Amino acid sequence: MTKITVLGSGSWGTVLANLLVENGHHVLLWGRGEKEVQEINTQHTNRHYLPESTLRPQLKATTDLQAAIAGTDAILFVVPTKAIRSVAQQVAQQLTKVPELKPIIITATKGLEQHTNARISEIISHEIAANLRQGVVVLSGPSHAEEVIKDDITTLTVASKDVPSANWVQKIFMNDHFRLYTNNDVTGVEVGAALKNVIAIGAGIVHGLDYGDNAKAALMTRGLAEMTRMGVSLGADPLTFSGLSGLGDLIVTCTSVHSRNWRAGNALGQGRKLPEILADMGMAVEGVYTAKTAHDLSIAQNIDMPISESIYKVLYEDADLKTEVINIMKRKGQSENELMRPRLSGESE
Numbered sequence: 023m024t025k026i027t028v029l030g031s032g033s034w035g036t037v038l039a040n041l042l043v044e045n046g047h048h049v050l051l052w053g054r055g056e057k058e059v060q061e062i063n064t065q066h067t068n069r070h071y072l073p074e075s076t077l078r079p080q081l082k083a084t085t086d087l088q089a090a091i092a093g094t095d096a097i098l099f100v101v102p103t104k105a106i107r108s109v110a111q112q113v114a115q116q117l118t119k120v121p122e123l124k125p126i127i128i129t130a131t132k133g134l135e136q137h138t139n140a141r142i143s144e145i146i147s148h149e150i151a152a153n154l155r156q157g158v159v160v161l162s163g164p165s166h167a168e169e170v171i172k173d174d175i176t177t178l179t180v181a182s183k184d185v186p187s188a189n190w191v192q193k194i195f196m197n198d199h200f201r202l203y204t205n206n207d208v209t210g211v212e213v214g215a216a217l218k219n220v221i222a223i224g225a226g227i228v229h230g231l232d233y234g235d236n237a238k239a240a241l242m243t244r245g246l247a248e249m250t251r252m253g254v255s256l257g258a259d260p261l262t263f264s265g266l267s268g269l270g271d272l273i274v275t276c277t278s279v280h281s282r283n284w285r286a287g288n289a290l291g292q293g294r295k296l297p298e299i300l301a302d303m304g305m306a307v308e309g310v311y312t313a314k315t316a317h318d319l320s321i322a323q324n325i326d327m328p329i330s331e332s333i334y335k336v337l338y339e340d341a342d343l344k345t346e347v348i349n350i351m352k353r354k355g356q357s358e359n360e361l362m363r364p365r366l367s368g369e370s371e
C-alpha cells in the first residue's frame with residue numbers, strides 16, 4: 023500500500039488527504055494544532071476548516087513530523103506560502119536522518135514568496151536537497167475544497183520536469199470524480215496559480231462595488247493577459263495560461279462564493295477594512311500575500327501589470343477603490359494583439 027504524508031491540516035490539506043484515503047492509500051495528515059488533530063482522529067471532522075463535512079475514519083492525523091514522514095512514499099505540502107520554507111526546512115531535517123527514504127515531493131500551495139519572489143517548487147527544491155528526494159511535482163487547477171469533499175467533479179494539472187514522478191502523482195489521485203492532466207511547464211503552472219489569486223481579489227472588489235458582468239469579464243480577460251505576460255517573462259509557455267492552472271483556476275476563483283480571495287475582495291468593495299476581513303476569514307487568503315510579490319516582480323521583470331498593481335495599492339497603500347478602477351480605465355488606448363508580448367513597464371497599457 024502506498025503511504026502518503028500530507029502537511030497542513032487546513033481546508034485543502036484535509037480534503038486532499040481524505041481523497042487519497044478514498045483512493046485506498048495509507049495517509050497520515052500532519053497538523054500543528056493538537057486539538058484539531060485529536061478531532062480528526064476521534065470525531066472524523068475538522069470543524070474550523072470544513073464545518074459541514076465528515077471525514078473518512080481511516081484518515082489519521084498527527085502533530086509529530088517524524089512519525090508523519092516515517093516510511094512514506096510521498097510528501098504533499100499544503101501549508102500557506104508564507105509557511106512553506108520553514109516547513110520544508112523541518113522536513114529536510116527529518117529526511118537527513120533517513121536518506122534512503124527519497125520520497126516524491128508534491129505541492130498544492132498557490133503563491134509566490136515575498137522578498138525572494140520564489141515559486142513554491144523552487145523553495146522546496148532549494149530547502150530539500152536533490153539527494154533526499156525524487157522529483158518535485160506541482161498540483162494545481164480549479165478546485166475548491168468545499169466541492170471536492172462532496173465528490174463533485176474536479177480536474178487539475180500535475181506539473182513536473184520529472185515525468186515519472188508526475189505520472190505517479192496523476193495515478194494516485196485519479197478517480198471517477200477527480201481527474202488530472204500532466205504538464206511539464208512548472209513555471210507557467212505555478213505563476214498562473216499564484217497570480218490568479220490577486221486577480222480574484224479584484225473580481226470580488228468589482229462585485230462589491232456593484233459593477234456589472236461586462237466589468238467582471240474585462241477584469242478576468244485582462245487579468246489573464248497580465249498573468250501570461252509575467253509568466254512568459256519568467257520562461258513559461260503562454261499556452262499554459264489557457265489551461266486548468268491558468269484560465270480554469272482564474273474562472274473558478276473569480277466567480278465562486280467558495281473563494282476566500284473573491285470573498286475578501288467583495289468585502290473590501292462593500293467598504294470593510296482588510297485586517298477585519300482577514301481576522302473574520304480565519305483561513306489563508308493567498309492573494310493578499312502574493313499581491314506584494316507581484317508588485318515586486320513586475321518591477322524586477324519590467325512587466326506592466328496595471329490590474330495587479332491597483333490591487334496592490336488597495337491592499338498595501340489603502341488606495342481608494344473607485345479611483346483605482348477609473349485610473350485603469352483612463353490609461354492610453356492599446357492594441358489587444360499585444361496580449362502575449364512581455365511588455366516593458368515604461369510603455370503602459
Ligand SMILES: NC(=O)C1=CN([C@@H]2O[C@H](COP(=O)(O)OP(=O)(O)OC[C@H]3O[C@@H](n4cnc5c(N)ncnc54)[C@H](OP(=O)(O)O)[C@@H]3O)[C@@H](O)[C@H]2O)C=CC1
Pocket residue numbers: 030031032033034035053054055071100101102103105108109130131132133165166167168304305306308
Ligand atoms: N482551500 C482550497 O480550496 C484550496 C487551497 N489551495 C491552496 O492550498 C494552500 C493552503 O490553503 P488552505 O488549506 O485552504 O488554507 P487554510 O487556511 O484552510 O489552512 C492552512 C493550514 O496550514 C496550517 N499552517 C499555517 N502555517 C503553518 C506552519 N507554519 N506550520 C504548520 N502548519 C501551518 C494551518 O494551521 P493552523 O490551523 O494551526 O493555523 C492550517 O492547518 C494555499 O496555498 C491555497 O491557495 C489550493 C487549492 C484549493
Ligand SMILES: O=C(CO)COP(=O)(O)O
Pocket residue numbers: 132163164165166219222271274275280281282283284306307308
Ligand atoms: O485555489 C483555489 C481554487 O482553485 C482556492 O481559491 P481561494 O483560496 O480563493 O479559496
